Amino acid sequence: MVLGWVFEALGLHKRGGFPYRMIATNNTSSGPKFPLGRIVATPAALAALARTGDSAHELLTRNVTGDYGTVCKEDWKANDDAVAHGERVFSAYLLKDGQTKLWVITEADRSSTCILTPDDY
Numbered sequence: 001m002v003l004g005w006v007f008e009a010l011g012l013h014k015r016g017g018f019p020y021r022m023i024a025t026n027n028t029s030s031g032p033k034f035p036l037g038r039i040v041a042t043p044a045a046l047a048a049l050a051r052t053g054d055s056a057h058e059l060l061t062r063n064v065t066g067d068y069g070t071v072c073k074e075d076w077k078a079n080d081d082a083v084a085h086g087e088r089v090f091s092a093y094l095l096k097d098g099q100t101k102l103w104v105i106t107e108a109d110r111s112s113t114c115i116l117t118p119d120d121y
Contacts, residue, residue: 041115
């Protein structure tokens with residue numbers, strides 16, 4: 001699978017869990033709060049990252065360390081509850097161009113995390 005190879009080459013995928021290297025940015029905890037599972041991304045999300053020069057690694061790190069991006073206060077609390085109770089985690093991030101938004105969704109069973117555009121949903 002090409003996407004899996006891309007993420008392995010970037011050091012983002014490790015069987016059974018977390019990225020190889022974690023970077024704490026804008027979060028209250030320096031470590032991962034939950035496993036990401038298999039990391040995948042849609043072609044549109046990969047194109048957006050390439051176009052803006054943003055890093056999938058940074059978005060995944062923010063998601064897994066509890067920085068859920070631009071979600072509203074209620075969704076932020078829902079994500080904190082989801083982490084505590086094993087439910088789906090939804091994050092939204094505005095890319096460097098100030099216009100493009102990407103979502104990062106980690107499934108409730110922690111089997112996978114997907115980076116996608118809102119249109120992909």
